[in-house]
Amino acid sequence: MPLSKEPAWQYLIRDYHDLYQSGSAGGSAKIRAHMVEVRRVLGKVFEDDPPISQDTGGELPVCVHLERALSGATAFRTQKIAHSIRSVRPHLRWRYGYERVPRGLKLKYGFTEILGPEGSVVSDRIKLGLVLFAPSTTYPAHAHKGITESYINISGNVSENDTGVSAPGSLIINPPGHHHRITTADREPCLLAYAWTGDSGVLVDQKMSFSRK
Numbered sequence: 348m349p350l351s352k353e354p355a356w357q358y359l360i361r362d363y364h365d366l367y368q369s370g371s372a373g374g375s376a377k378i379r380a381h382m383v384e385v386r387r388v389l390g391k392v393f394e395d396d397p398p399i400s401q402d403t404g405g406e407l408p409v410c411v412h413l414e415r416a417l418s419g420a421t422a423f424r425t426q427k428i429a430h431s432i433r434s435v436r437p438h439l440r441w442r443y444g445y446e447r448v449p450r451g452l453k454l455k456y457g458f459t460e461i462l463g464p465e466g467s468v469v470s471d472r473i474k475l476g477l478v479l480f481a482p483s484t485t486y487p488a489h490a491h492k493g494i495t496e497s498y499i500n501i502s503g504n505v506s507e508n509d510t511g512v513s514a515p516g517s518l519i520i521n522p523p524g525h526h527h528r529i530t531t532a533d534r535e536p537c538l539l540a541y542a543w544t545g546d547s548g549v550l551v552d553q554k555m556s557f558s559r560k
């Protein structure tokens with residue numbers, strides 16, 4: 348089935364588009380350029396009308412925190428996408444992604460690719476997804492070669508590299524090769540919407556691994 352025949356997935360991808368349109372770039376030309384790029388590529392995706400994957404959904408232990416995280420998406424900017432996520436929840440395929448997941452993370456982390464080469468909506472132009480963290484999680488340092496990554500916080504509070512606290516509605520950007528480590532607040536889960544931009548070949552080939560200290 349193509350995207351044009353699946354309103355729930357269309358709404359969800361439009362909500363990503365709107366998050367990258369309505370949010371402030373905070374005066375950063377680099378962040379603004381990334382936001383423009385995400386919207387430009389999503390325009391192409393809608394023109395392509397890509398297929399919806401027939402693979403069935405699957406959850407991970409961290410998904411016990413998903414409803415709480417969605418309920419916490421009360422910021423004006425995040426309400427709409429939280430609703431769209433609920434609509435497709437049974438079809439989301441939650442994964443760890445890394446070849447070796449640290450034991451402590453198995454209960455506390457998972458991601459799902461919404462749009463991408465392995466996404467629920469299949470396209471090699473861009474990756475959009477969700478990352479869910481249980482309360483009090485440390486996601487070890489890692490970097491993405493050739494990929495610009497941004498996170499928009501949907502629910503909860505996170506800190507990247509101990510340099511500040513990101514609240515719902517905020518955007519964090521990681522340029523290619525930038526090492527980043529994420530910690531989440533003690534009492535509430537955290538849900539982040541991410542976008543990866545880069546050349547198609549790099550997006551398809553991207554291997555995720557944690558960096559050694």
Ligand SMILES: [Fe+2]
Pocket residue numbers: 489491496521527
């Ligand atoms: Fe990352």
